[in-house]
Amino acid sequence: MKRPTIADVARRAGVSKGAVSYALNGQPGVSEATRRRILAIAEEIGFSPSSAARALSGATAAAVGLALCRPARILGIEPFFMELISGVEAELSARSYALTLQVVADQDAEIAVYRRWWGERRVDGVLVCDLRVDDRRVPVLEDLRLPAVVIGGPGHTGTLPSVWCDDAAALVEAVEYLVALGHRRIARVGGLPDLLHTRKRTEAFERVCRELGLVDAVTVPSDYTGEEGSRATRRLLSSPGRPTAVIYDNDVMAVAGLAVAQEMGLAVPGDLSIVAWDDSPLCRLVHPPLTALGRDIPAYGAHAARNLLAAIAGEPVGAFQDETAHLTPRGSTAPPRSGERVR
Amino acid sequence: MKRPTIADVARRAGVSKGAVSYALNGQPGVSEATRRRILAIAEEIGFSPSSAARALSGATAAAVGLALCRPARILGIEPFFMELISGVEAELSARSYALTLQVVADQDAEIAVYRRWWGERRVDGVLVCDLRVDDRRVPVLEDLRLPAVVIGGPGHTGTLPSVWCDDAAALVEAVEYLVALGHRRIARVGGLPDLLHTRKRTEAFERVCRELGLVDAVTVPSDYTGEEGSRATRRLLSSPGRPTAVIYDNDVMAVAGLAVAQEMGLAVPGDLSIVAWDDSPLCRLVHPPLTALGRDIPAYGAHAARNLLAAIAGEPVGAFQDETAHLTPRGSTAPPRSGERVR
């Protein structure tokens, strides 16, 4: 099957190629009747303008890039990224933008991908995940003047626009809830320590525990995997004066923590309360279902995509604060047993 | 920052643009010394050829498309797709191909995306997931002559190349293992009934159970979600003569089934053995860890991508059989309790 070109449409419609272009792109320069006739013919012969030709004549590439920097085994199990991608996609396809995905091994590889995409003019802009403290990707993107929206912050985003949410506030809500239930020994299994939002959560955790007089509030750093989540939990539950509640920085580690508690013969929530970050179907899949800090991740992705498209269009875009995660209490949290409480 | 073009490289190297093109693409027509000098200059000024210009001059788009047709909530939680994507990606990036991803609502939308991609020349080929019986996408792709590799089969792939694995054999292994443990009442919670591999599994299940004389072997159709997995499990476990073992068509439903058993006060594996398809970290995340039928999904994706690139290059590609999933016994399977056994 031969692909139709703009010339085929022009011939059939008895107009110039320019007229077809104007009609397709909603530009002035053709009468409404002609426009409609041209669109009908394009539809009829199944014409879609070549994205290459379009990009080459100075229009956009109509594609947005997303580089994911996590090992395959984590990407697969953590619902976060696919949910984010779904939301990004929904926004992009509504505007006929494509999403170009690349899995990278580390930040250097990611930076190389950005440089290549920029040189190839393959994407009009990029979405940046997993913001770090003093992130090296930020100055590179600023330098290239490649439109970008950082998913994360606030702060450490340089002059780049961003979409962020207040993780500190959500964490405080979770701690206050546990304290209200009667917990005094609360621990946290944190995400990758280099990530900015991990740092913000850790600071918030330490601050609120100090304010509430919880002395042995400890954060065990981890890496979002079930393996590390189990290990961290085993360590916490084996320690003298073990916590009566643990907050996990993602759903995967929380589920792993639940399994460790069951394996050690501790009842959840009787002996141990569990709170998960990232409320996903995973949290409702286990027994008891997990109390979780959740928010609409697809919407988060959609907001990031929308702001990126605005930035590409040259509109001024700044930092956009998304909804704060809120706590959904489920079966994994309860007051500590009295023996624990008076100890 | 201005993007360097091939002319910039040519000027610096004191050669024609043609020479630069030959050097970059490993074509004959430039001396080895000149080629090296040109490559060094390209590297130095950060030149990557415009993918649009390249695609327009008849070379490939250097991109491959993948349309995913599942609702966001399932895409997020099922590790399969992200693992597949990781494998696809690994193969593609090694050859500097990009992956264009699109989430679609149904088959019609997916077909529309294929037509658009074809018209736009946006991708050189596509990977087709979730093969159905008499799949409508197959004739469309054949018609468009858009290179494609079907992930699934054998059969119902028309003239398209495919990558498939023998699900029937894997299912038989699982049933025989359960029977060897002493189970006689085995049920199955199946995936979406329209998918070809679901049908193949169902047929294999019915056949092997008949051969082994298991009379009330039943498959409850489901949709891969935890909700439906729970519902199906509740129904099975509430029935008179409830099964002592259940095989689930994915990991998510198996984990949900485990939670239902716990919620109903049934011990796993004492009262109920559970086998999951798609061995993912999810299966090792819960307590007890799930016995599972697993194989290397990233490798599966890599094979599909490799064959697609071969098809794009015009090489003859047929049906490629991937490794058969094998059973990894874990804590969720054991002989049924004697009370169950003699019943």
Added chain:
DNA sequence: CTGAAAGCGCTTACAG
């Protein structure tokens, strides 16, 4: 081995 030129399929000023 190299240079000059056509052409891919669009978009967009520029004349009419």
Added chain:
DNA sequence: CTGAAAGCGCTTACAG
């Protein structure tokens, strides 16, 4: 409102 033409940045025959 429309047509003819230049140009985007490559690749690839075609002469030299």
